[in-house]
Amino acid sequence: MSEEKVLPFIEHLVELRKRLVVIVLAVVVGMGVAWNFSNNILAFIEKPLSGETYLTDIKKSAYLKMKERFPALYEHYKLEEEINAPSKTRVLNYSAPLEPFFIQCKISMLSGFVIVLPIVFYQMWLFIAPGLTRRERRLLVPFITAATVTFCAGAMFFLIIIWPVIINFSLSYESTGLQSWFNISAYVNFCLRMILIFGLIFELPVITLLLARLGLVNYQFLAPKRKYALLASAIVAAFHADLITMFVIMIPMYLMYEVSVWVALIFAKKKKPVEEELPAT
Numbered sequence: 641m642s643e644e645k646v647l648p649f650i651e652h653l654v655e656l657r658k659r660l661v662v663i664v665l666a667v668v669v670g671m672g673v674a675w676n677f678s679n680n681i682l683a684f685i686e687k688p689l690s691g692e693t694y695l696t697d698i699k700k701s702a703y704l705k706m707k708e709r710f711p712a713l714y715e716h717y718k719l720e721e722e723i724n725a726p727s728k729t730r731v732l733n734y735s736a737p738l739e740p741f742f743i744q745c746k747i748s749m750l751s752g753f754v755i756v757l758p759i760v761f762y763q764m765w766l767f768i769a770p771g772l773t774r775r776e777r778r779l780l781v782p783f784i785t786a787a788t789v790t791f792c793a794g795a796m797f798f799l800i801i802i803w804p805v806i807i808n809f810s811l812s813y814e815s816t817g818l819q820s821w822f823n824i825s826a827y828v829n830f831c832l833r834m835i836l837i838f839g840l841i842f843e844l845p846v847i848t849l850l851l852a853r854l855g856l857v858n859y860q861f862l863a864p865k866r867k868y869a870l871l872a873s874a875i876v877a878a879f880h881a882d883l884i885t886m887f888v889i890m891i892p893m894y895l896m897y898e899v900s901v902w903v904a905l906i907f908a909k910k911k912k913p914v915e916e917e918l919p920a921t
Contacts, residue, residue, distance in 0.1 A: 655767060656767060659763040659764070659766060659767045660763075662759070662763050663756075663759070663760050663763050666756040666759040666760065666763075667749065667752050667753050667756055667760075668752070669752070669756065670751070670752025670753060670754075670755040670756040671745075671748045671749050671751070671752030671753075672748075672752070673752060673755060674747075674748045674749075674751035674752040674755060675744070675748045677751075678744050678747045678748045678751065679744070681747050681751060682743070682744070682747060682828070684799070685799075685803075685827075685828060685831050686731075686732060688803060688804045688807035688808065689730040689731075689732075689807065689811075689820075689822070690727045690728065690729070690730065691727050691728060691808070691811060692727050693804035693807075693808060694804060695804055695805065695808050699722075700723050703719045703722065703723055704723070706719065707719070707720075730811075730820060730822070732822050732823070732824040732827055732828075733821060733822065733823055733824065734823065734824045734825070735823065736825075739824060739825060740824060742825075743824055743825060743828050746828065746829070746832060747828065747832065750832050750835065750836065754791070754792065754795065754839075757787070757788045757791060757792075758784050758788050761783065761784045761787045761788060762780075762784055765780055765783060765784065772854075776853070776854060779850065779853060783846070783850055786846045786849070787843060787846045790842045790843055790845065790846050791839040791840075791842060791843055792839070793842055794838040794839040794840070794841055794842030794843070795835045795838060795839045797838060797842070797892075798834055798835055798837075798838040799831075799835065802834070802838070802888050803831065803834070805884075805888070806884060806885065806888065809884055834885075834888075834889075837889060838892065841889075841892055841893050841896050842892075842896060844893075844896040844897060844899070844900045845896060845899045845900045845903045847900075848862070848900035848901075848903050848904050849903050849904075849907050851904075852903065852904045852907050852908040853907060853908075855908075857904055857908075858904055858905075858908045859901060859902075859904045859905035859908060861904075862897075862900065862901045862904050863901050863905075866897070866898070866901070869894060869897040870894050873889075873890045873891075873893040873894040873897070874886075874890050876889065876890070876893065877889040877890035877893070
């Protein structure tokens, strides 16, 4: 390898290290800020354990409508008991010293990462900016804004919509001889991992938008690869053992690819028409 090629490579590594150091420092600061409300976040994550979620409200509304239209079935299946069933008190448990402390650190770290997302994306942009034209660099603010909003949207979508479904499905296996006994590490680690996954899944349209505006991808490139996207979504989801979680990951991931395809169609960089050569005079 010639010296001319080695020097730019080393310069890129130095620049990458600089950006990573700034990102790490920003996350540490964000972690310090998030530490103050990490207990509130844990309480929100624990909320589905009570069984009182939006799914409970939907089920009660459905049962009440059944009571009006099909009172015989309502009485036969004793749905009145399910509507008036008291919520159970369930708590997380830990079995190792300092386990709750390390869980609090993990919650604060991910929360701090989310807080400083604009800085993280800005540093990523600065790393690739030298290879962009002046016109392409104008996408800085839209990119940071869209990337931050979509990551947060993916995280909130999981916490508000998907997380209660997973926990309610797990609690449905409780019976007289089988009771839930959630370990705090397994419970919180699973939730935090899924938050990160959904945040990244929702980034797909933003990344596609950026690549489309740079002229690197287009609708004609992405549309024929839908079957590969579905296969890739299934492979990524297969790393999770239970079937429910697999579908919970696979379906949104493929839907985000579908959104990305249409984003590329709408926002792709327009090709300039080729001017016809004038005949020589």
